[in-house]
Amino acid sequence: xQRSLKVYLxxxxxxxxxxxxxxxxxxxxxxxxxxxxxxHQLYCPVCENVPLDVCPTQACAQWRATIRDKLAQGWSExxxxxxxxxxxGERVLATPPARGLNWLVYVLPPAAxxxxxxxxxxxxxxxxxxxxxxxxxxxxxxxxxxxxxxxEELRRRS
Amino acid sequence: MTDKSALEAVVPPRPVQWGVILxxxxxxxxxxxxxxxLIRTQxxxxxxxxxxxxxxxxxxxxxxxxxxxxxxxxxxxxxxxxWCIPCEQEAVELETAHQQFKDQGVVFxxxxxxxxxxxxxxxxxxxxxxxxxxxxxxxxxxxxxxIRGVPETYIVGRDGRLAHVKIGPYESLSEIQTAVxxxxxx
Numbered sequence: 001x002q003r004s005l006k007v008y009l010x011x012x013x014x015x016x017x018x019x020x021x022x023x024x025x026x027x028x029x030x031x032x033x034x035x036x037x038x039x040h041q042l043y044c045p046v047c048e049n050v051p052l053d054v055c056p057t058q059a060c061a062q063w064r065a066t067i068r069d070k071l072a073q074g075w076s077e078x079x080x081x082x083x084x085x086x087x088x089g090e091r092v093l094a095t096p097p098a099r100g101l102n103w104l105v106y107v108l109p110p111a112a113x114x115x116x117x118x119x120x121x122x123x124x125x126x127x128x129x130x131x132x133x134x135x136x137x138x139x140x141x142x143x144x145x146x147x148x149x150x151x152e153e154l155r156r157r158s
Numbered sequence: 159m160t161d162k163s164a165l166e167a168v169v170p171p172r173p174v175q176w177g178v179i180l181x182x183x184x185x186x187x188x189x190x191x192x193x194x195x196l197i198r199t200q201x202x203x204x205x206x207x208x209x210x211x212x213x214x215x216x217x218x219x220x221x222x223x224x225x226x227x228x229x230x231x232x233x234x235x236x237x238x239x240x241w242c243i244p245c246e247q248e249a250v251e252l253e254t255a256h257q258q259f260k261d262q263g264v265v266f267x268x269x270x271x272x273x274x275x276x277x278x279x280x281x282x283x284x285x286x287x288x289x290x291x292x293x294x295x296x297x298x299x300x301x302x303x304x305i306r307g308v309p310e311t312y313i314v315g316r317d318g319r320l321a322h323v324k325i326g327p328y329e330s331l332s333e334i335q336t337a338v339x340x341x342x343x344x
Contacts, residue, residue, distance in 0.1 A: 058241040089296040115181040
């Protein structure tokens with residue numbers, strides 16, 4: 001009995017450091033937040049306009065499981081996104097890469113905004129120059145023969 | 159001095175308004191992009207009689223099937239996914255039809271749409287599907303066929319044109335047989 005206890009203690013003494021070391025090396029499993037941080041940047045083509053992190057379908061659940069597996073294997077965020085693009089195309093990305101026709105997405109809105117601001121500026125500027133005075137001015141005697149005649153008559157009588 | 163030159167002397171020519179031209183170019187460009195996008199989304203599936211898109215399918219086993227190499231054969235292209243419940247309805251019937259027609263110059267191809275490989279392989283195993291199947295990498299094949307969902311099946315005739323299109327699952331084996339036989343006779 002004592003002998004078997006000694007053997008057990010010796011085995012434990014040998015195995016304990018190995019077990020502790022392996023427990024220390026084993027990374028923790030990816031959390032839901034880590035999975036969702038990447039899933040939020042992806043869209044499933046089946047569920048239009050629903051980010052992957054909140055998509056309730058079975059297909060999206062499978063995709064999230066894939067993200068979790070890849071994270072557990074030590075893949076980086078960029079590697080996982082590249083994998084999804086390779087598998088399902090660029091349309092899964094919430095933010096399309098700035099190349100090809102995608103450039104229009106980045107260029108057109110600010111260009112249209114600047115152009116609109118320019119048009120407004122021009123409109124206000126020309127409007128200020130051409131605007132009519134709000135308070136009516138006295139009639140110009142030089143331009144109106146009747147007014148000129150009236151003033152002449154008043155001068156004679158005064 | 160003519161009237162025209164007199165007028166030009168009084169009224170100076172208007173300068174070219176590059177800003178306005180730029181705004182119009184931008185607006186028209188934006189409308190063109192939106193319009194092209196709308197046209198693409200409204201196009202719908204490719205129809206019977208249209209030339210079938212050329213594509214290459216890399217199967218789950220690693221081999222490559224090229225449509226260009228299947229000229230002169232009737233090709234049944236079935237789009238499916240493991241998460242698609244209606245796909246299960248026709249899975250066994252498609253395999254049965256494959257077994258019946260494989261020696262008659264009819265090729266069955268399964269294109270796995272927006273799926274994960276492990277789930278797809280489990281699905282193929284569950285329904286005992288043996289014909290070539292592979293993922294739709296980059297959704298390029300489904301975009302070429304302009305599919306709207308799964309399941310959808312396209313039968314390409316010997317002349318390379320679509321002979322039959324089925325949106326949704328086949329209801330029975332006889333429906334598949336009828337479609338394939340009709341495509342073989344065309």
